[in-house]
Amino acid sequence: MPKEIIRTLSVDGVRYGYRVLPYDSGGGAAPATAPTLILGGALQGMFGWPQMDDHLGPATDVVTADLPGMGTADPLPPGPSAGLLRRAVLRIADDLGAPRINLFGFSYGTAIAFGFAQHHPERVARLALGGVPVHIDEAQVDRWERARELLAGGDREGFAALAADALMCLDPERPVHRRELARRYVRRSFLHALAHSPHAADSLHRALGDRPDFSGGLTGVPALVFAGEHDTVTSPARQREFAATIEGSRFLTIEESDHWVVLERAGEVAALVSRFLTEREPVTGAVALPRQAGTPVGRT
CATH class of the missing domain: 3.40.50.1820 (Alpha/Beta hydrolase fold, catalytic domain)
Structure with a gap:
């Protein structure tokens, strides 16, 4: 390679x-x-x-x-x-x-x-x-706003859990391949970025708040x-x-x-x-x- x-x-x-x-x-x-x-x-x-x-x-x-x-x-x-x-x-x-x-x-x-x-x-x-x-519907906006508030308050674990869940389909009636594996990966990725990137929080604030x-x-x-x-x-x-x-x-x-x-x-x-x-x-x-x-x- x-x-x-x-x-x-x-x-x-x-x-x-x-x-x-x-x-x-x-x-x-x-x-x-x-x-x-x-x-x-x-x-x-x-x-x-x-x-x-x-x-x-x-x-x-x-x-x-x-x-x-x-x-x-x-x-x-x-x-x-x-x-x-x-x-x-x-x-x-x-x-x-x-x-x-x-x-x-x-x-x-x-x-x-x-x-x-x-x-x-x-x-x-x-x-x-x-x-x-x-x-993005109003329910999604509300979930993301709650996640932003958790992040602003310093609750990284709570933020990672809520933000990951807001981006996924958790309805057990709708099958999603490797759902729990993806869910854990997304949560860990958020936490890793917040711990290692000096401006990850700002990037996430923008991503969750932007209306492209x-x-x-x-x-x-x-x-x-x-x-x-x-x-x-x-x-x-x-x-x-x-x-x-x-x-x-x-x-x-x-x-x-x-x-x-x-x-x-x-x-x-x-x-x-x-x-x-x-x-x-x-x-x-x-x-x-x-x-x-x-x-x-x-x-x-």
């Missing part, structure tokens, strides 16, 4: 970094697709995507990042951050020397990826979005949107409506999973995204227990 490369950049005076796992065919063949930048949740940094390394590494450069406000990067300055984060992504693309990149955004990262594609469609080869928080903008639609970029069938952050129906605003996009749901589909169905999601980004359209066999796989948005 090729040795990873880590680069440090800055945007608007904010230092951040990215990691590249370079493509290595072993025989001089060209990559199957453009470099792929993966953008995850508020606490998912550059070392949190080994499954994507495994699936995309044989086809292209795999790029992960600690964007401003995440991981080891500098904290975000006060005020709106969407523009700064888009400029940070553009700096990565420029630093890679890539005319176009693929983008895979999950959860919090979908807003960054979608916003970048809207502002710079000429720089995006393909776009994959999973667990898009396009609509997914309006305006998108044209000119091939796109895939997917959701866990029991996503309680934003329902699959709402995410499908969002997908319909992206011209020519495809939408699918993945059974027995919720908002944390990338944990509960890690291998299946990685295989699905890899097939799409390498220009092999998602097909019925791409995901274990798929729904609507490969069905164009707006058709049945």
Whole structure:
């Protein structure tokens, strides 16, 4: 396996970094697709995507990042951050020397990826979005506000438990693959980040309080949107409506999973995204227990 490369950049005076796992065919063949930048949740940094390394590494450069406000990067300055984060992504693309990149955004990262594609469609080869928080209802807002209050009061254990539960489907009548394993992992991840990152609390406050903008639609970029069938952050129906605003996009749901589909169905999601980004359209066999796989948005 090729040795990873880590680069440090800055945007608007904010230092951040990215990691590249370079493509290595072993025989001089060209990559199957453009470099792929993966953008995850508020606490998912550059070392949190080994499954994507495994699936995309044989086809292209795999790029992960600690964007401003995440991981080891500098904290975000006060005020709106969407523009700064888009400029940070553009700096990565420029630093890679890539005319176009693929983008895979999950959860919090979908807003960054979608916003970048809207502002710079000429720089995006393909776009994959999973667990898009396009609509947050009042009950979810209330749960997140309680979690924020616990964090502000110093109750990290209480915060981690409530925040993790707010992001998962806990209804025993709706089966979720590896639910308890994912639940424990998310709680531990929150606690680990709070203990080791000096601005993790600020990042979480932003992630739980932000209302990202997914309006305006998108044209000119091939796109895939997917959701866990029991996503309680934003329902699959709402995410499908969002997908319909992206011209020519495809939408699918993945059974027995919720908002944390990338944990509960890690291998299946990685295989699905890899097939799409390498220009092999998602097909019925791409995901274990798929729904609507490969069905164009707006058709049945």
